[in-house]
Amino acid sequence: MVLYKQVVTLLKKEILLEWRSKYALNGILLYVISTVFVCYLSFKTTPPLVWNALFWIIMLFAAINAIAKSFIQESKGRLLYYYQIASPQAIIIAKIIYNILLMILMAVIALIFYSIVFQNVVGDELLYFVAVVLGAISFSTVFTMISAIASKAGNNSTLMAILSFPVIIPLLMLIIKLSKNAMDGLDRSVSIREICVLGLINLIVIATSLILFPYLWRD
C-alpha cells in the first residue's frame, strides 16, 4: 500500500513537471515529425515492407532519445531527496509507467502523422494499433532500466545506444513480425504466439528491473 502511494505520488510529480516545461513532450514530437518528414522527402513512396520497417526504425530512435533523458534530467541533489523519501522499487515503477504513457502518446501521434504522409493500406487496423501500443510498452520497459545504467556510467548517448540495441533487437524482431501480420490482414490467431512472447519478455524485463534497481541507485 505504501509502495502504491509512493508510485502514484512520483508519477503525479513526473507528469506535473513535464506539463510545466513541456520540454520532453514537445522535443520528442518535433523529433518524430521532422524524422517522418525527412523520410518522406527521401523515399516519396514506399512498398509495404519498407513502410513497416521504416516506421519501427523511426520509433526506435525516437524512443532512445526520449527515454535516455529520464534519469539525466534529475539533478544529483533531487535524486538524493527521492532516495530518502521513497523506495527504489517505487522510483523505477513510476519511471516505467511514465515512460509507457509518454511512449504510447508519441507512438500514436507518430502513427497518425506517418500514415497521413505515407499512403499505405493496413489490413487489420486494430491489430496494428495493438502492435504499436505493445511496441511502445516494450521500448519503455527496456530503455528505462538501460538509461538508469547508462546514467550511472557517465551519461553519454553512444553508451545508451550500444547498451540498448542488443537488448531491444529480439523484441523489435517480434514487434515487426506482429505488425507485418497485421498489415497483411492475417487471421488474428496467427499472431497470438508473438503477443504472448512479447508479454512474457516484458514481464521478465520488469521483474529484473525491480530486482536490480536497488543495487544501482546508491552510489
Next chain:
Amino acid sequence: MHKNWWKILGAVCVLYTVIGGLLIQVPTLPILHESIRNLYFHVPMWFSMIVLFTVAFINSIKYLSSGNENDDLMAVESVNTGIIFGFIGLASGMIWANFTWGAPWPNDPKLNSAAIATLMYLAYIVLRGSIEEEQKRAKISAVYNIFSYPVMVVLIFVLPRLTDSLHPGNGGNPGFGTYDLDNHMRMVFYPAVLGWILIGIWIMSMRYRIRLIENKRNHIHS
C-alpha cells in the same frame, strides 16, 4: 593432482575428438558429405559459450550479494572467454554454411541471434571500459550482465524456434539427434561437447588467476 583431473579429462576429450572426429566413420548424407565432421567443432563452441556466459551471470549475482571483487573478476573473464568461443563458433559456422547452404551468411534466425548475443557481451566490455572507478564499474556492469542474460536466453533458445531456420531443431524441424546423429557420431560428439566446455572453463580460470596475481602486485607496488 586430485584437483586437476577435470583439466586432464578436458584435454583428453578434445584430443580424442580431433583424432576421432577426423577418422571415425560418418554417415554419408547428401549436401553435407564429409563436412558433417564440423559438427564436432562448431556445435561445442556454442555449448561452451552458453556455459561460460552462465558462469558470468552467476558470478555477477554473487558479486551483487557479496561485494567481493574476485566474483566480478571471474564474471568478466568468463565473458571474455565466452566471446572468443562465440567468435570461433561464428567463424566455423560461416565456413560450414558456405559449403552447404551456399553463402557464409544466409538469412537465418540462429545466425542473427548468435551475432546479436555477441554484440550484447561486447557492449558489456565497452560499458566496463567507460567507468573508471573500480567498485562502481563492477556494480554497474554486474547489473547490466544480469539484466541482459534473460534476453540472451530468449534470443538464442526461444526466437529461432518461432521462425523457420536452416538449422536442424528449429521451425518444427526435428533436432540433429533424431535422424542425422548415428551411434558412431554420438561417440565423438558427446565427448567433444564435454571436452570443449572443460577447456573453456580451464582458460577462464587461468585468466582469472592471472588477474588475481596482477591485482596483488598492484596492491604491493602502490
